Amino acid sequence: MNAGRLVGIAGFVVVALFAAFWIGATIWYFGDENPDRLEDREWVAGAEALCAQVRDQLERLPAARDAVDLADRADQIEASTAVLAGMTANLAAATPEGDDGELLGLWLGSWDVYLDDRRAHAEALRAGDDLQFRVSVDPERNEGVDALLDAFADRNQMPSCGDPLDIG
Structure with missing residues (x-):
């Protein structure tokens, strides 16, 4: 050879x-062995449907990047944040018990931090600070909470339930 x-x-x-x-x-x-995978696939399907509706709703709102001034941008961020807060409240209200509930509690906790980051950004814009939007970093994972939202949503086949990327 x-x-x-x-x-x-x-x-x-x-x-x-x-x-x-x-x-x-x-x-x-x-696969099924992923520790972040939710067992209640009906809940996952319902969550994805809800999140997809919210994404459609966000697309109908004025885009923050198209704002004419900082106050307008803050208004647009606050409006979309209110829609996302409603989405997370609906998801939390339907959270199942047990292990899935624990996982969802952590994920929804990351959503709370992310929504607070959006509100703080809108407040900074109102104060005249034209800074780039920044998200909090989870100290345990050393990643931005937006990445945690996306990773969990992706692992559970809920792509519409991740970071909407609407602030720009």
């Missing part, structure tokens, strides 16, 4: 192992 053929076989084995690793990691990440 020549060296070129050995290199080709070795390359194929490396690619196959790499593919097997990523397939396995994907199954673990999105």
Whole structure:
């Protein structure tokens, strides 16, 4: 067997192992064993439907990035934040018991922090501070709460329930 053929076989084995690793990691990440996965899939479906309706509602509001001045921008952020606060209140009211309830409590807690960040940003705009929107960082995970919202929503197939990215 020549060296070129050995290199080709070795390359194929490396690619196959790499593919097997990523397939396995994907199954673990999105599979039933993920600790962030909610068991109550009916709740998940209902949450996704609610969040999708809220996203549609947010799209009908004036975009904060299109505001004519800081006060207008603050008004638009406050209006969309009120819609999101209503969404999270509805999600909290329907939260199931048990392990799912605990997970959802943590996620909704991150939503509370995120909504407070939005309110603080609107207040800063009203005070004349034209700063970039910043979210709080979760000290345990060292990530912004927006990333935590998105990760949990993604892991549970609720893409509409993540950060709406509407502040811009």
